[in-house]
Amino acid sequence: xxxxxxxxxxxxxxxxxxxxxxxxxxxxxxxxxxxxxxxxxxxxxxxxxxxxxxxxxxxxxxxxxxxxxxxxxxxxxxxxxxxxxxxxxxxxxxxxxxxxxxxxxxxxxxxxxxxxxxxxxxxxxxxxxxxxxxxxxxxxxxxxxxxxxxxxxxxxxxxxxxxxxxxxxxxxxxxxxxxxxxxxxxxxxxxxxxxxxxxxxxxxxxxxxxxxxxxxxxxxxxxxxxxxxxxxxxxxxxxxxxxxxxxxxxxxxxxxxxxxxxxxxxxxxxxxxxxxxxxxxxxxxxxxxxxxxxxxxxxxxxxxxxxxxxxxxxxxxxxxx
Amino acid sequence: xxxxxxxxxxxxxxxxxxxxxxxxxxxxxxxxxxxxxxxxxxxxxxxxxxxxxxxxxxxxxxxxxxxxxxxxxxxxxxxxxxxxxxxxxxxxxxxxxxxxxxxxxxxxxxxxxxxxxxxxxxxxxxxxxxxxxxxxxxxxxxxxxxxxxxxxxxxxxxxxxxxxxxxxxxxxxxxxxxxxxxxxxxxxxxxxxxxxxxxxxxxxxxxxxxxxxxxxxxxxxxxxxxxxxxxxxxxxxxxxxxxxxxxxx
Numbered sequence: 001x002x003x004x005x006x007x008x009x010x011x012x013x014x015x016x017x018x019x020x021x022x023x024x025x026x027x028x029x030x031x032x033x034x035x036x037x038x039x040x041x042x043x044x045x046x047x048x049x050x051x052x053x054x055x056x057x058x059x060x061x062x063x064x065x066x067x068x069x070x071x072x073x074x075x076x077x078x079x080x081x082x083x084x085x086x087x088x089x090x091x092x093x094x095x096x097x098x099x100x101x102x103x104x105x106x107x108x109x110x111x112x113x114x115x116x117x118x119x120x121x122x123x124x125x126x127x128x129x130x131x132x133x134x135x136x137x138x139x140x141x142x143x144x145x146x147x148x149x150x151x152x153x154x155x156x157x158x159x160x161x162x163x164x165x166x167x168x169x170x171x172x173x174x175x176x177x178x179x180x181x182x183x184x185x186x187x188x189x190x191x192x193x194x195x196x197x198x199x200x201x202x203x204x205x206x207x208x209x210x211x212x213x214x215x216x217x218x219x220x221x222x223x224x225x226x227x228x229x230x231x232x233x234x235x236x237x238x239x240x241x242x243x244x245x246x247x248x249x250x251x252x253x254x255x256x257x258x259x260x261x262x263x264x265x266x267x268x269x270x271x272x273x274x275x276x277x278x279x280x281x282x283x284x285x286x287x288x289x290x291x292x293x294x295x296x297x298x299x300x301x302x303x304x305x306x307x308x309x310x311x312x313x314x315x316x317x318x319x320x321x
Numbered sequence: 322x323x324x325x326x327x328x329x330x331x332x333x334x335x336x337x338x339x340x341x342x343x344x345x346x347x348x349x350x351x352x353x354x355x356x357x358x359x360x361x362x363x364x365x366x367x368x369x370x371x372x373x374x375x376x377x378x379x380x381x382x383x384x385x386x387x388x389x390x391x392x393x394x395x396x397x398x399x400x401x402x403x404x405x406x407x408x409x410x411x412x413x414x415x416x417x418x419x420x421x422x423x424x425x426x427x428x429x430x431x432x433x434x435x436x437x438x439x440x441x442x443x444x445x446x447x448x449x450x451x452x453x454x455x456x457x458x459x460x461x462x463x464x465x466x467x468x469x470x471x472x473x474x475x476x477x478x479x480x481x482x483x484x485x486x487x488x489x490x491x492x493x494x495x496x497x498x499x500x501x502x503x504x505x506x507x508x509x510x511x512x513x514x515x516x517x518x519x520x521x522x523x524x525x526x527x528x529x530x531x532x533x534x535x536x537x538x539x540x541x542x543x544x545x546x547x548x549x550x551x552x553x554x555x556x557x558x559x560x561x562x563x564x565x566x567x568x569x570x
Contacts, residue, residue: 082410086406086409087410095337099334105323147410
């Protein structure tokens with residue numbers, strides 16, 4: 001186990017419990033996803049593992065180093081890409097990497113070689129000597145990804161790695177992450193509230209809500225746990241009483257829509273339509289992680305206001321000094 | 322060894338940014354030159370102190386002022402680092418908080434020293450005569466003053482959320498320190514209440530020491546001045562390290 005989290009809790013000064021008694025083990029070489037809405041406690045958990053915040057109770061270990069007692073060893077073993085941009089935009093991309101290499105004491109003879117190959121990996125070789133303030137949001141993310149890898153960490157934390165990026169840049173970042181795992185002996189912990197991100201990248205996913213792990217499994221198993229396909233009917237007056245079948249696992253009316261979770265839906269759809277009443281539209285799909293999230297928390301993951309902090313921060317960072 | 326490399330990295334960053342911001346050094350030497358050129362010359366036509374031209378008399382004080390302001394206001398960069406989240410990047414590096422604090426202090430005193438070189442050069446023009454000894458002593462005073470004031474600025478910065486708030490607080494600290502230091506007047510024969518305040522102000526000993534070094538007139542012995550100032554610098558460094566350990570990211 002590369003990471004062991006032992007009943008960790010964080011209560012902030014305003015009495016908000018951001019992380020509530022989480023127990024978790026993460027295997028070496030795994031891409032592990034922490035999935036949850038904004039404010040679920042994902043970032044707090046990661047910051048505790050990265051020694052930036054002290055837990056209120058409990059502890060954790062990273063590569064067998066305790067995050068409270070052996071902070072410097074932990075820091076040597078981890079790389080982290082923060083949710084908000086954290087490079088110095090007065091410096092060039094190359095300079096940001098060089099400073100990082102110096103701070104992490106990367107041996108002198110390896111320094112330049114590593115910087116060069118990482119710049120190549122994230123496709124920034126040509127822009128290495130431009131100041132970061134002239135980078136786009138996606139380029140900055142990629143630079144910080146390279147920076148997080150520069151000291152060859154055992155564990156890489158990615159906090160919302162594609163938040164605020166356009167679809168093309170997002171695709172790029174995903175590509176680099178997949179590439180990394182293939183090439184290096186690296187464990188990655190990703191926080192995200194994008195379902196497609198978790199689904200595409202992660203070996204296992206923990207759904208986090210209100211500081212607690214709601215459920216933990218592989219994306220495939222999570223979807224199977226729903227017990228069937230999702231059928232959405234637009235219908236004014238559904239005749240719910242007639243839909244008394246074993247293959248209907250769940251029924252829910254939301255506005256003018258009726259949501260059904262149906263086992264082997266394609267086989268039973270005709271029967272349902274015959275009995276339920278006058279249907280305007282029908283939609284049938286295999287469950288997504290969003291359905292999983294809805295199933296376990298009763299809410300949509302994107303409900304509530306989006307933070308949009310990333311883009312905001314870049315704009316503010318540019319107005320600096 | 323890794324702490325020294327880290328210290329160098331932190332200093333290097335400050336130095337690169339300083340070099341790229343030409344407005345920073347220009348604005349830093351503009352005010353002292355105004356004081357010397359206009360205030361010193363203007364008041365100097367009517368006033369002389371201890372048989373000295375007023376402009377010459379205030380030169381050590383203005384030099385201290387330049388160092389005081391640049392050093393104290395340098396603390397704003399720790400507020401910026403937190404705001405742009407670069408502080409997080411530094412805080413996850415395997416470096417001690419003492420090293421992180423000292424890296425910032427080194428960056429700040431580099432700014433102050435470079436600025437004071439320009440003002441010392443300007444001293445030639447207005448007729449200050451230097452010897453090797455007086456130059457060395459001058460830099461010793463400037464160094465300790467800068468260490469103390471950069472540390473104080475960083476302590477304030479470690480507690481502040483916004484650069485605007487920092488500016489307000491530091492103005493409240495910087496101006497009284499400057500006015501009470503005797504930079505602009507002779508501290509002999511003051512009313513008791515003012516005299517006490519002057520003695521509490523650490524800048525007093527920098528101004529007095531520099532006046533002794535450069536102009537040959539001082540109220541205390543230069544050794545006493547240097548001892549008090551270095552003790553102040555040491556206390557500020559120790560305090561600053563403690564504040565950095567408690568600082569929120």
